[in-house]
Amino acid sequence: PVVIGILALQGAYEAHVRMLDVIGAKHRLVRTAADLQTVDGLIVPGGESTTMLHQLQQEEGLWQALLAFVHQYPCLGTCAGLIVLAQQVQPPQASLGALQVRVQRNAYGRQRESRVTTASTALAGGPIEVVLIRAPRIVAWGADVQILAQCDGDPVLVQQGRVMGCSFHPELGKDTRIHTRLLQACEAVKMSPASGS
Numbered sequence: 001p002v003v004i005g006i007l008a009l010q011g012a013y014e015a016h017v018r019m020l021d022v023i024g025a026k027h028r029l030v031r032t033a034a035d036l037q038t039v040d041g042l043i044v045p046g047g048e049s050t051t052m053l054h055q056l057q058q059e060e061g062l063w064q065a066l067l068a069f070v071h072q073y074p075c076l077g078t079c080a081g082l083i084v085l086a087q088q089v090q091p092p093q094a095s096l097g098a099l100q101v102r103v104q105r106n107a108y109g110r111q112r113e114s115r116v117t118t119a120s121t122a123l124a125g126g127p128i129e130v131v132l133i134r135a136p137r138i139v140a141w142g143a144d145v146q147i148l149a150q151c152d153g154d155p156v157l158v159q160q161g162r163v164m165g166c167s168f169h170p171e172l173g174k175d176t177r178i179h180t181r182l183l184q185a186c187e188a189v190k191m192s193p194a195s196g197s
């Protein structure tokens, strides 16, 4: 079966573990370039993107391995994870460039102003609960970026090829649709690695 990696250097990775358990997906915590070679997809969790970046760049070979991985396998970046996967970040910082979006860090308010709301979504099953915690706003996106959920006119869940990113924290609620979508993408790639984009 497919194994989903969860980047576990820093941040909110434990809740992703629980979510993958709920949907019955095999998973493995990823902390090294070698770990990455054993997984079929990757979740980049929320947390603090500058700290995460720092740690990613300190671990021997991990940044290079990730750069290759995110352009080939299904990935999901949540909140700080979206920032790490984005092509462009405001204020400027390094990123993996897997999603053609520009994100503005901390655009959804301070920690104590963080909010829970509802977004309309193209995913089957109706509106999705959105937990925004000092979340990045997607302020610009490329033509190949599909908007899967929107909140007050802003995209909050996007997909480009095999990579998904969201401003919010889907791992904190009960809605398993996004993790299930990632699992299905991993299964599809494993069945026929050459298909899709």
Ligand code: GLN
Pocket (backbone or CB within 6 Å): 045, 046, 047, 048, 049, 050, 078, 079, 080, 081, 083, 105, 106, 133, 134, 135, 136
């Ligand atoms: N504010 C964080 C950052 O800019 C992201 C917050 C989160 O992941 N909940 O990295």
